Amino acid sequence: MELNSVKETDVLIVGAGPSGLTLACDLARRGVRAHVVEQAASLFPGSRGKGIQPRTREVLDDLGVGGAVREHGxxxxxxxxxxxxxxxxxxxxxxxxxxxxxxxxxxxWMMPQWRTQEILLARLRELGGDVLFSAALTGLSQDGGGVTARLTTGEVRAAYLVGADGGRSTVRRALGITMTGETVDxxxxxxxxxxxxxxxxxxxxxxxxxxxxxxxxxxxxxxxxxxxxxxxxxxxxxxxxxxxxxxxxxxxxxxxxxxxxxxxxxxxxxPRAALADRFREGRAFLVGDAAHVHSPAGGQGLNTSVQDAYNLGWKLGQVLLHGAPAALLETYEQERLPVAAEMLGLSTRIHRGEQERGTAAQQLGLGYREGPLASGRAGLLEAGDRAPDGPTGEGGRLFDAFRGPHFTLLAVGTDAPLPAYTGELLRTLRTEGAEAYGKGLFLVRPDGYVGWAGEDTSGLAEYAGRLGLDLNSA
CATH class of the missing domain: 3.30.9.10 (D-Amino Acid Oxidase, subunit A, domain 2)
Structure with a gap:
């Protein structure tokens, strides 16, 4: 972007840390125009957030960098x-x-934070995106149609803005969002x-x-x-x-x-623990350390941050490109703020020696059962649960079938009829051997969680419509 120019984009991401780069990769693979700016002259150089939890490895695999994470970690x-x-x-x-x-x-799994960011930036460039370095946010304003951000390099006009700019977030301060926290040590x-x-x-x-x-x-x-x-x-x-x-x-x-x-x-x-009072103000959102600051004990900060971005990315894509109601974006805070609060508590207890690292630290058990997008249950799973891996019955893995920006309608152990949908947003799959699911139909969201579950398709079309997914198109 040339100095003093005005750029228009769908999403402006302020900050090129793990959460900002994750969001940029997810939006790029969906075809959403995203502009990433970073006030520093280069990527963060330190190892700080070195622990990659199992759930985050699943996220990175879905984004197409699982091989690089295995190679370099x-x-x-x-x-x-x-x-x-x-x-x-x-x-x-x-x-x-x-x-x-x-x-x-x-x-x-361990990999220094600077390497994680290098891998994500390389993936972003493969997808046609990039980062504008040495571009600091100096102010922003909102109206009914978008956000105008003032940068040291010029102005950007975006439909939405995402603050991924760390614990001292300029975006958070500009939005007037306060943080409530405590000194852990x-x-x-x-x-x-x-x-x-x-x-x-x-x-x-x-x-x-x-x-x-x-x-x-x-x-x-x-x-x-x-x-x-x-x-x-x-x-x-x-x-x-x-x-x-x-x-x-x-x-x-x-x-x-x-x-x-x-x-x-x-x-x-x-070491400090702090949580933003809210994760959204109008058309602007907070992800990562801009929304929650953790003690490093337990390795939850970077992982929670990456998963914030993973939750928000598909929702922005559905609203911007596929006609989903803007109300879908309200579910970002509704789903992620309780998770961030839970992980902050875990990090603090581990730091103080009140709890050992265990299965909770792996983040595989996190979900959105009580969230606004959870509907129904079938077999062994309830809507809001993480969608497990398993065999497809054709020599492949479910995670291979899930990989990408689409939804997946999974039929496990049932011959219930499936919608005759022919678009690119939904893939359907039948399998007999996914033991972790039991028997039923499961609509898997793009971020790998079960959104809807049932024994047949009753109520599925109505639910999908809330997400911008028209199952009647054939």
């Missing part, structure tokens, strides 16, 4: 405690499970990406150093030569300079300053 290492330069023993802080028919991703924490001499420390374990000087951990980051360093301080302001990081390692571990061959990125923060 790896399983979370087992913890190894140290004291006075001696190994004290290993312990595993995660629930690990092998893949099952219904849940193909069971174990925690008043003690400051330093986080850094460092490189350690190969002979000084192995990359097999997640190293946890205990001692009077304070806690320090070094976690090898898969697909890189880096370790993520995390150190908690009782008070004061951590020294985030390379010299300060090296001195910290020498003070709290058996390693020397010279063993830290490079400090690639560093920052400090005080």
């Amino acid at each position: 790896g399983a979370a290492p087992v913890g190894m405690t140290w004291k006075d330069g001696e190994r004290q023993g290993a312990y595993d802080m995660f629930r690990r499970a092998g893949p099952t028919e219904a849940e193909p991703y069971g174990e925690p 008043p003690s400051p924490t330093l986080v850094a990406d460092v490189r350690i001499a190969e002979a000084a420390l192995d990359r097999v374990d997640w190293h946890i150093f205990l001692g009077e000087a304070g806690l320090l951990t070094l976690c090898p980051l898969p697909g890189t030569a880096d370790f993520q360093l995390v150190a908690r301080f009782e008070d004061g302001t951590p020294d985030t300079t390379p010299e300060g990081v090296r001195a910290l390692v020498a003070a709290r571990t058996h390693l020397s300053e010279d063993d830290v061959t490079e400090v690639r990125w560093s920052s400090d923060f005080r």
Whole structure:
């Protein structure tokens, strides 16, 4: 976009973090015009949100980057405690499970945040989109037809605006949306990406150093030569300079300053939990850290953020391109705000040692049963549940059939007639062997949740019409 020009688009996304890039990819594959701006000159450089939960892996697979996530990530290492330069023993802080028919991703996966963003940006470019860097939002106004955003590079006129610009969100402040929160831990924490001499420390374990000087951990980051360093301080302001990081390692571990061959990125923060009072104001929405800020404990922040975008993307697509009523967009906050509140509570309890990481942290059990788009039940599932994986009966997987921006009407173990729909928005599939479903008909939303369920198609057409899906077109 040329300086001082005015650009028109369907959706303006402010922020090129994980949530902004996820939303941009989802909109691009639907054919929605989206313009992404980022005030920084490049993508975020640090490893900060390194944990990829199983549900998020399913989302990324649907967006077409599952192979890249497998290639560049790896399983979370087992913890190894140290004291006075001696190994004290290993312990595993995660629930690990092998893949099952219904849940193909069971174990925690790790990939530095900067790599996740690189993968999503590459996918966005494959889909014909891109990010305008060094473009900061300076103001916005709304009317009945759209949003006008003022940027340092010019103006953008969009039907909708999405603030994906982090915990200090300019969009949130411009909308007058407040955040309610608490300090999870008043003690400051330093986080850094460092490189350690190969002979000084192995990359097999997640190293946890205990001692009077304070806690320090070094976690090898898969697909890189880096370790993520995390150190908690009782008070004061951590020294985030390379010299300060090296001195910290020498003070709290058996390693020397010279063993830290490079400090690639560093920052400090005080763990906080906060939730925006609402996720929408008119034609503007908040996703990710702009809507909720988590303690890093439990690895919920990035994952919840990605899933915000995944929930909003298909709804924007249906309203903008397929005639769905604008009321569909109201369901974004109705579905996601309770989930964000639940995950904030989980992160805080894990941080304070009140709860261990477990199945809840994997986010596979999250759903929208009580939400405005849940209708009916059949077999083993209720509308609002995550749609499990399973065999198609033709040598394939249900997740392969779900992949893409369409809805899927799934008939499991029943010969109930299906609508004679011939459009691109809906695919139909019959299978006998998807055990996690039981028997019935299931309309799977584009974001992988069961929207409607029943023993026959009674009520299906009316429900689908609320989503901009006309089942009478044949």
